[in-house]
Amino acid sequence: MVELICAPKISHNDIGYLKFLTQEYVSVRSSLFPYESLKAKHHYLLHYADLILHFGPLIRLWTLRFESKHSYFKNCARKLHNFLHLCKTLAERHQMLQSYLACGQLFPPKIQSVSETHIHNTQLYNTKIQTAIRAANCVTQSTSEVSGVVYKGTKYTNGLVVIQQEIKRVLPELDVNKLQDVVNHLCFVVGVQKTQDLALVEVTDLQDFLFPIQCRKLLMDFKQKEVRQKIGQVDEMPIEITFTPLPPHDSLSEQPSTSYTPSNSDWLSMFQIPWERMPAALLHAASNKEKAPLGPRREFVRNVVTAMRELCPNPNLADCGEVAKQIFSKHSLTFGDFSEEGEQLGKGYSSLQRQLKTRVEHVNRDNVAHRIRQPKKNTAEQELNSCTVKKVRCKVDSYGCINWQPTSMPDGETTESLEMKRKVVLEKFQSGGPHSTELSDVDNLMQETYIYQRQMINSCPPPAISDIEVEWPYLFTKRGLCNHFEILTGIDISSRLSECLIGKSNRIVNYFQKQTLKWNAEVQALLKEIEATPATNNKTAISAILLTMKYFKEKENSLFILVDETSTKMSIETEQTLPATPRIIMLGDKLLTSSKWMVSIEGKVTHCIEEKLDFAAALSALFGCFYVFNIEYQESASATLELIQRFFVRINPEGTKCAAKSGTSRKTGSTVKRKVQNVNPHVHTFLQSLTEFEWKTSN
Numbered sequence: 215m216v217e218l219i220c221a222p223k224i225s226h227n228d229i230g231y232l233k234f235l236t237q238e239y240v241s242v243r244s245s246l247f248p249y250e251s252l253k254a255k256h257h258y259l260l261h262y263a264d265l266i267l268h269f270g271p272l273i274r275l276w277t278l279r280f281e282s283k284h285s286y287f288k289n290c291a292r293k294l295h296n297f298l299h300l301c302k303t304l305a306e307r308h309q310m311l312q313s314y315l316a317c318g319q320l321f322p323p324k325i326q327s328v329s330e331t332h333i334h335n336t337q338l339y340n341t342k343i344q345t346a347i348r349a350a351n352c353v354t355q356s357t358s359e360v361s362g363v364v365y366k367g368t369k370y371t372n373g374l375v376v377i378q379q380e381i382k383r384v385l386p387e388l389d390v391n392k393l394q395d396v397v398n399h400l401c402f403v404v405g406v407q408k409t410q411d412l413a414l415v416e417v418t419d420l421q422d423f424l425f426p427i428q429c430r431k432l433l434m435d436f437k438q439k440e441v442r443q444k445i446g447q448v449d450e451m452p453i454e455i456t457f458t459p460l461p462p463h464d465s466l467s468e469q470p471s472t473s474y475t476p477s478n479s480d481w482l483s484m485f486q487i488p489w490e491r492m493p494a495a496l497l498h499a500a501s502n503k504e505k506a507p508l509g510p511r512r513e514f515v516r517n518v519v520t521a522m523r524e525l526c527p528n529p530n531l532a533d534c535g536e537v538a539k540q541i542f543s544k545h546s547l548t549f550g551d552f553s554e555e556g557e558q559l560g561k562g563y564s565s566l567q568r569q570l571k572t573r574v575e576h577v578n579r580d581n582v583a584h585r586i587r588q589p590k591k592n593t594a595e596q597e598l599n600s601c602t603v604k605k606v607r608c609k610v611d612s613y614g615c616i617n618w619q620p621t622s623m624p625d626g627e628t629t630e631s632l633e634m635k636r637k638v639v640l641e642k643f644q645s646g647g648p649h650s651t652e653l654s655d656v657d658n659l660m661q662e663t664y665i666y667q668r669q670m671i672n673s674c675p676p677p678a679i680s681d682i683e684v685e686w687p688y689l690f691t692k693r694g695l696c697n698h699f700e701i702l703t704g705i706d707i708s709s710r711l712s713e714c715l716i717g718k719s720n721r722i723v724n725y726f727q728k729q730t731l732k733w734n735a736e737v738q739a740l741l742k743e744i745e746a747t748p749a750t751n752n753k754t755a756i757s758a759i760l761l762t763m764k765y766f767k768e769k770e771n772s773l774f775i776l777v778d779e780t781s782t783k784m785s786i787e788t789e790q791t792l793p794a795t796p797r798i799i800m801l802g803d804k805l806l807t808s809s810k811w812m813v814s815i816e817g818k819v820t821h822c823i824e825e826k827l828d829f830a831a832a833l834s835a836l837f838g839c840f841y842v843f844n845i846e847y848q849e850s851a852s853a854t855l856e857l858i859q860r861f862f863v864r865i866n867p868e869g870t871k872c873a874a875k876s877g878t879s880r881k882t883g884s885t886v887k888r889k890v891q892n893v894n895p896h897v898h899t900f901l902q903s904l905t906e907f908e909w910k911t912s913n
Contacts, residue, residue: 215239219262220273233263286311326364333358377406384435385428396423412436481525482536487544491517496548503547511549515566519573527675528578534570538563610873611672611844614865616704619672620665632666635659636685643687648822651693660688664701671843679816679843689842690820692827692835699838707838707863711830714862719758725904726761728911737764747806752829756806759833763854766896767880772850773836775799775814783812783819792817795848796839798832815839837863840871847872849888856894861901870894 218224218232236259244252262272269275287304294303336344347357378397382388388396400406404419413436420429492500493510500506506514522529522537529537541549542563549566612618623632639659642650650656660667667686670677688694696708723744726733730741744757763770777786779801786792786799792814799819802808811832813821821835837858839845847855852872859865870893877888 222271222273224266224271229263229266232266236260236262327358327360327362377401377412380412380436380439381432384432385424392423396420399423413439482533485522485525485537487537487540488517488521491521500545500548506548512569515569515573519570519577522570523574523577529571529574531567531571534574535563535567538567538570541566610846610869610871613869613871614841614859614867615702617664617702619668623665624662627662629666632663635663636666639663639686639688648687648691651688651691656688657697660694660697661701664698667698676844679820680818682843683820692821692823692831695821695835695838695842698842702841703865705863705865707834708831710864711834711837711862712828715755715830715833718862719755721904721908722758722761723754725907726765729907733765737761740764744806747804750807750809752809753806755829755833756808759854759858760805762857762900763851765900766853766857768851768854770805772848773797773854774805776805776808777801779803779808779810783822786812786814786819787817792819793848796836796845798836813839815843815845833858833862846874849874849877852877853894853896856897857900860893860897 215232215235218228218235221228224232240252240256240260243256266272286308290304290307291297291300296303336347339347377400378393381396382393385393399422400412400415400419404415406412406415415433415436417426417429417433420432424432491514493513495507496510496514498504499510518537518541522533526533538549550563623629639656642653642656642659646653667689670685671682683690689698692708696706700706726737727741730738733741740757740760744753744761747753759773760770763773775790775792775797777790777799781789781801794816796813796815799812799814800808801810801812810825811823811829812819813823813832813835820839823832823835837855840847840855847870849872852870852874856870856872859871874888876885878884879886
């Protein structure tokens with residue numbers, strides 16, 4: 215039955231037989247399935263024989279393609295959910311689809327021929343060309359000859375690749391579009407066909423595309439190259455400008471232009487790449503011009519960084535770029551960045567540059583002081599004579615201090631005697647531990663050796679916190695730190711915060727609670743949490759600091775780190791990623807209910823506050839670290855720290871202890887330039903509003 219219905223030709227006898235079959239099929243089906251009603255298509259089937267008599271074979275009239283076409287319109291109507299002017303909408307959508315399909319490929323093929331292609335015959339070329347083709351592993355049967363090709367949108371003709379390389383070598387700052395315009399002009403307008411023709415180019419031929427200086431540099435190089443060719447010096451030229459035929463997989467992409475300011479470091483002129491320390495596997499790869507294996511490459515990077523740090527402890531990114539450039543220039547195929555198609559990526563040595571810098575930062579990971587307490591270069595003489603010990607560092611280091619660097623020794627003391635007293639102090643700490651700081655003779659010895667402590671802390675480059683802890687362990691007790699802070703600033707920070715912290719904290723909390731509807735959602739949520747938290751001795755002080763941080767839109771983790779109450783110093787250092795700048799580690803379920811504290815600096819827990827002491831002691835230790843160890847305020851908490859400085863501790867000099875020139879916008883979260891001012895305007899506004907509020911409510 216199916217064969218008769220779909221037959222392209224059918225006789226009258228077959229039509230009668232088809233009518234009999236369809237009637238029998240419907241009858242038998244009804245008798246076999248009495249409870250299943252027939253569908254409309256079964257009824258249509260009975261008319262197929264009559265329709266064939268009227269219209270011919272039904273295969274010529276089927277509507278399957280119509281249904282397929284119509285499905286697009288049904289899907290559009292179903293998905294648009296818009297039945298106003300539906301026909302117009304469907305017509306527009308259909309025409310856009312047809313236009314898209316008529317475009318052909320969205321992206322053209324990478325390589326397009328611009329002329330007639332011919333089968334390649336190797337025997338027609340000289341021996342050198344045949345050798346180059348064999349080296350490229352070209353299959354003769356699938357290789358064609360053309361006079362020009364378009365590769366990724368760029369047209370290349372005979373001699374064009376060599377000319378483009380020559381111009382890019384002399385003028386690496388040219389971008390791709392301008393370079394292509396110059397090459398096309400020389401080849402198709404001026405008529406340059408081979409490299410020897412470049413010596414005949416005049417300034418007038420290039421003045422519409424290049425600056426006068428660029429034209430002169432280019433022409434001078436062309437003429438010098440012609441002279442070198444005449445006297446047979448071409449072979450002595452660098453490998454980057456030899457005119458050997460390029461295999462198909464070689465890079466034709468844009469050559470790199472320097473994207474950063476070249477380093478002017480003096481040590482680079484003396485630095486030599488330790489080629490003799492290349493691993494054997496890397497030497498083998500370099501000799502065969504193969505990609506460097508990962509393991510040997512990392513080992514060589516470690517060797518190079520070790521050699522660099524012998525001349526410069528912390529090379530910057532530009533320095534690493536200069537070293538990477540030297541390595542890349544000698545072994546480009548081994549260390550360079552190339553795509554799978556053989557195209558050079560960017561400068562070609564970006565990954566090597568980043569790898570060198572990452573290794574430098576890894577080696578310096580335990581000494582981040584140069585980033586936090588980096589001294590500024592004040593004079594040109596200091597920059598030229600880097601070996602000279604600097605007597606004065608940046609102004610931020612001595613900010614708020616009255617005795618930052620004593621100039622005269624105590625009566626009857628010498629460097630040798632102070633060193634002996636330091637060793638005595640160290641022995642007492644090793645024998646008695648942190649609790650020996652309560653001894654009166656320890657206080658006297660620490661006071662007598664104050665100048666010796668400052669000489670080490672203020673030295674350039676700044677020492678790591680771990681080095682200071684080894685030499686002066688009592689500075690990492692709360693008592694020893696506060697005593698040093700008192701000599702440094704003239705303020706007994708422990709007493710001052712103990713006296714004023716609760717009173718002033720009450721004023722701040724009252725200021726926020728009495729104006730609840732005035733604040734944003736974060737401040738209101740914190741006020742509700744404060745009301746729901748049971749009262750403790752430290753709740754008010756902690757609440758005041760947290761409220762001011764919310765007011766200044768500073769994150770809590772920029773000053774506090776919450777850990778489990780059972781955590782120990784060792785477990786915190788192991789499990790937590792502690793930042794470089796000082797933090798108070800709060801032990802408890804919530805910040806508001808914490809009852810034990812520690813202080814961390816440079817990724818280490820440096821001060822453990824005794825359980826009998828309150829939050830004021832922890833805040834004293836945190837704040838004292840910034841001044842004793844010459845640490846700038848972190849930008850993420852600079853406003854809160856300046857409020858503590860000016861409102862609680864009452865250190866009010868001009869300027870600020872946060873010299874960061876960029877920071878995170880509190881509104882957008884993006885990085886913005888930061889204007890350093892004498893007083894943080896947000897802190898000034900807050901203190902003024904607090905004073906006005908208290909004056910209004912008191913009256």
